[in-house]
Amino acid sequence: MGNLMVKTQVEEVKVFLDSSVKTLECYLNDITISSLLSEKEGDKAYYKGIISNLRRLLVYCEEGLDACVIVAQNTSFNKAAAEKTLYKIYHQCIDEFFAPKYDLWYEDSRAAYTGKNAISFREEVPRSIQLLIAQLEEKFQHIREELEYYETDYRTKMMQSKG
Incomplete structure (x- = not known):
């Protein structure tokens, strides 16, 4: 892949990550376990786990x-x-x-055929979490498709350099 194409992808990913960080920060700065429980009664430990996963995702995106x-x-x-970063x-x-x-939560591989969101939760969650994930999902799906090349190409290059 040429320098210009890789540089363009870095810029596209940078914009995507900036947007994702802002969205996650906005949600996580305003949400509490108590507010989630008042929004929808549910398993407190499950809600804590989801918030923990969202925080980890935020850190990775940052x-x-x-x-x-x-x-x-x-x-x-x-x-x-750049390729290593991507x-x-x-x-x-x-x-x-x-x-x-x-x-x-997990990705439902059949969702592409049903027109529904691909992310499914193990338990019922408050609407605010559903909306957050739905808001992020399309962007993450697009970037995943853009970066799938690196899944195989970068690994192949690393194996070749070791051999």
Whole structure:
């Protein structure tokens, strides 16, 4: 993949991460477990787990954004560093969104055929969480499709360099 294409992807991912960070920060700064319970009675531990997963996702997105800013600001574009950054973002941010650490929600692979959102929760959740995830999902899906190349290409390059 050419330098210009990789640089363009870094810029696109930077915009995506900036937007995602703002959305997650806004939600997490205003939400409490008590407000979630008042919105919808449910399992307090489950709600805490979801908030914890969202915080982890926020941290990964912030780290990815910082890395994109550094790569984009370098006076001489380093394609290898950019590709490594995009690979890491794919594995931290995108994977954490679609398959979070504690498995409190999951991606329903059949959703593409039904026209519904792909993210399903293990238990019922308050509407604010559903809306947040739905708001983020389309953007995460788009970036996942854009970065899938790095899933195989970067790993292949690393294996070849070891061999």
